Amino acid sequence: MELGMIGLGRMGANMAQRLVQRGHRVVGFDPGAQARERAAQGGIEPVESLADMIERLPAPRVVWMMVPAGDPVDRTIADLLPQLARGDTIIDGGNSFYKDTVRRGTMLAEHGIAYVDSGTSGGVWGLSEGYSLMVGGDEAVVDRLRPIFEALAPAADRGWGRVGPTGAGHFTKMVHNGIEYGMMQAYAEGFAIMQKRADFALDLGQIAQIWRHGSVVRSWLLDLSANALEENPTMAGIAPYVSDSGEGRWTVAEAIELDVSAPVITLSLLERLRSREDDSFADKLLAAMRAQFGGHAIRKE
Structure with missing residues (x-):
């Protein structure tokens, strides 16, 4: 399959590299030039803008986000939305709060865009050992994306699975x-x-x-x-x-x-x-209370 990867920090770059090693084409975007350069060494095709990434992907497009939870995810979706079309899919592989994921999925569904959340575990060892993937989203959409999850997991038949609707992956x-x-x-x-x-x-x-x-x-x-x-x-x-x-x-x-x-x-x-707490007020007060009721010695700083 072909997909875009947004966020080429260590985790995102490693995931993209594992996909490339297993025959998938990954077009990657990161605002940092050094991150793009490192990603290129792993076989990822770096681009300098989201627009370039979307232009290089065939329809229906699949875009995987590895960006920090919270506002960065909302901003990325806002930037992507005008450039995507009905039938495209966004995957959030970061650690987003599941209620935010449900909200985003509902909003994107109104535009005909599927939203899949992949709770991802494996850390820096995922590139060599594979990732544990807890996937939430529409069953038909997840099944269509199966080759991606199978490539990222430790094996095609273990270490990953659809656990429920959108939001369930991040909840898990x-x-x-x-x-x-x-x-x-x-x-x-x-x-x-x-x-x-x-x-x-x-x-x-x-x-x-x-x-x-x-x-x-x-x-x-x-x-x-x-x-x-x-x-x-x-x-x-x-x-x-x-x-x-x-x-x-x-x-x-x-x-x-x-x-x-x-x-x-x-x-x-x-x-x-x-x-x-380098200087715990609570611990100091506990020591003072012991001295008050029991006459216990107080250790001086």
């Missing part, structure tokens, strides 16, 4: 990322407990390798933890600051809206927020 990916938060937090806490048992002098990298084979806690995240511990056993030079992409927050908010108890995901998100 949102929950996926919430689960990921909880799993990562559990691994981090467990290794921190073992690291603190100094008298045992545990080799955390060795333990991670043991757990990777046969253990009930084995996973790709554990594989990555083992890699990190091998490269930097003491985590030297790494600041204790954990970012979040926003999907964990959306998952927690959705759990509250649906009256679903999700304490592990919620606490893992709060721990990420806590990691950013």
Whole structure:
């Protein structure tokens, strides 16, 4: 198949390159000249404008967006809309909020343009290992795009699927990322407990390798933890600051809206927020309260 790819950052360029490697033609646009130049090295045909990209694609056109969630997606759609025609398709492969996706799908349907959301997991390893794709959209449209998803997935018959109508793909990916938060937090806490048992002098990298084979806690995240511990056993030079992409927050908010108890995901998100407090007023007040009611000593800065 032939398609356009908007956004040639690392993820978008890797996805486009995987498609090219499997026989698809990809015309790519990115506002950054360096991104376009790097993409060209992977067999992607770079263009300098959306208009050029649309002109080079045969009808009905397929355009895949890999742009940041929120306003950038709306702006990109607004720029594309006058240049597209009925029967064309836009795929959003980024981490958009699913309610925004539903809204955009409804609006585009009025213009006869299909909107497909592909929740995409795989990170920097996707180019070689394939991507996990949670696809939302009209069943007939998704079936027509099947060769694209089969090429991006680890195999044609696994690692991807249509999970529901437009919005369902991003909803599923949102929950996926919430689960990921909880799993990562559990691994981090467990290794921190073992690291603190100094008298045992545990080799955390060795333990991670043991757990990777046969253990009930084995996973790709554990594989990555083992890699990190091998490269930097003491985590030297790494600041204790954990970012979040926003999907964990959306998952927690959705759990509250649906009256679903999700304490592990919620606490893992709060721990990420806590990691950013270099000077925690709350912790200082806790220490002061202990001194007030119990006479406990306060440690000075």
